[in-house]
Structures are given as structure tokens and as C-alpha cells.
Amino acid sequence: xxxxxxxxxxxxxxxxxxxxxxxxxxxxxxxxxxxxxxxxxxxxxxxxxxxxxxxxxxxxxxxxxxxxxxxxxxxxxxxxxxxxxxxxxxxxxxxxxxxxxxxxxxxxxxxxxxxxxxxxxxxxxxxxxxxxxxxxxxxxxxxxxxxxxxxxxxxxxxxxxxxxxxxxxxxxxxxxxxxxxxxxxxxxxxxxxxxxxx
Numbered sequence: 333x334x335x336x337x338x339x340x341x342x343x344x345x346x347x348x349x350x351x352x353x354x355x356x357x358x359x360x361x362x363x364x365x366x367x368x369x370x371x372x373x374x375x376x377x378x379x380x381x382x383x384x385x386x387x388x389x390x391x392x393x394x395x396x397x398x399x400x401x402x403x404x405x406x407x408x409x410x411x412x413x414x415x416x417x418x419x420x421x422x423x424x425x426x427x428x429x430x431x432x433x434x435x436x437x438x439x440x441x442x443x444x445x446x447x448x449x450x451x452x453x454x455x456x457x458x459x460x461x462x463x464x465x466x467x468x469x470x471x472x473x474x475x476x477x478x479x480x481x482x483x484x485x486x487x488x489x490x491x492x493x494x495x496x497x498x499x500x501x502x503x504x505x506x507x508x509x510x511x512x513x514x515x516x517x518x519x520x521x522x523x524x525x526x527x528x529x530x
Contacts, residue, residue: 353442353511356520362507363422366500370419373412380408399480407490414497421504439516446512449505457502461495468492 355363383405391397419425433441470476472488514522 353438353508354514354522356510356514356523358520359507359510359514360523362503362510366418366422366504366507369500370416370422373415374419376408376412376415380405380412383408399478399482400484403478403480403484407484410490411493414494415500417497418500418504421501421508442512442515446509446516449509449512453505454502454509457498457505461498461502464495464498465492468495 383401387398387401387405390401433444436444468488468491471491475485476487476491477483477485478487510520514520
């Protein structure tokens, strides 16, 4: 399903189609990249389930738990979660206060989203990623590993994935802000006009 098809198929609370933000050329490409990456990464959930099941069988059936396997399940879960957050933003599957939001017109929603993204979300994400990249680099420079003797090495990998995932969220939110700007100001120019379908 393309970005435009995904946007056009949004359903309201009563099953009616709801108007969506228009897409522009840049936001279309950014959204498509995030969606493709998110779908690829989502296969890690299968690996996560396999590792968790292995850990359960080892510990509770065979009676021989493994700290490395347990830590691997945490790392895979964390990595998959953080790397698919941007997908949730683009596909609009994240939690919203819909009881309030659905009462506003599309223009009012766009103004609120644009202000929230530009004034709150992007500055906070910038500060977080800047600090977290340094956090990951320090783990790499120190050769940080699990505190458990039989735990996993290379702790910097999971620590670096956190700011990478947040950077992807920032890209997804930037794309959303561009779509709000297209609706409100006509710039960037819309790729195609989206009209509400009843």
C-alpha cells in the first residue's frame, strides 16, 4: 500500500472516511522511506519471539537459563520498538487524544500539530538525540559490556540504536509538519489534492 493509499483509507470513529493532510513531494518520499524501513524492521519481532520462547524453554523446561539469551531478548525487543516508532508516526497508529482532536476541523488540527511539532517535539528530540549519541559513543569507547560475566558484549549497539530510532521519529514528524504546512500555506506544493470521501 502506498503512502497516499494509506492516507486515503483512514477511517473515522463511525467508519466514515476522514479528510487527511495533503502530501507533497518531499513528505511523500520521507514517508515512503520510513514505511519501507519500518516494515523491514518489523520482521525483528519474529526474531524477538523466537529468542523469548528459547529463553522460556531453556529456563522452565530444560532448567538451564542463559543470561546471554535473556539479555538478547531485551535488546531485540528494545531495538525493534525504538526502530518502529517512526512507522507508527507515519501510519498515524500512535496514541492520540481523539476525544478532543476529532471535534476540531482539519485546519485546526493542522495548526495544533504544526505548533506542537515545531515548538515542542523537534527541539526535544534534537536535545535527546544529541545526548544519546554521546551516550552510545561512550559505551563504544569504553568497550562496555554486560555486568554479568556470561552476558552480552558490545553494549554500544543497543545504546546507539536509541538515538537512531529517535532520529527516524524526528524525520517522520518533520514530514508531518511539511504536510501541515502544505494544507495551511500551500507550500510545499501538494503532490495531489486529498478530498474527504463519504
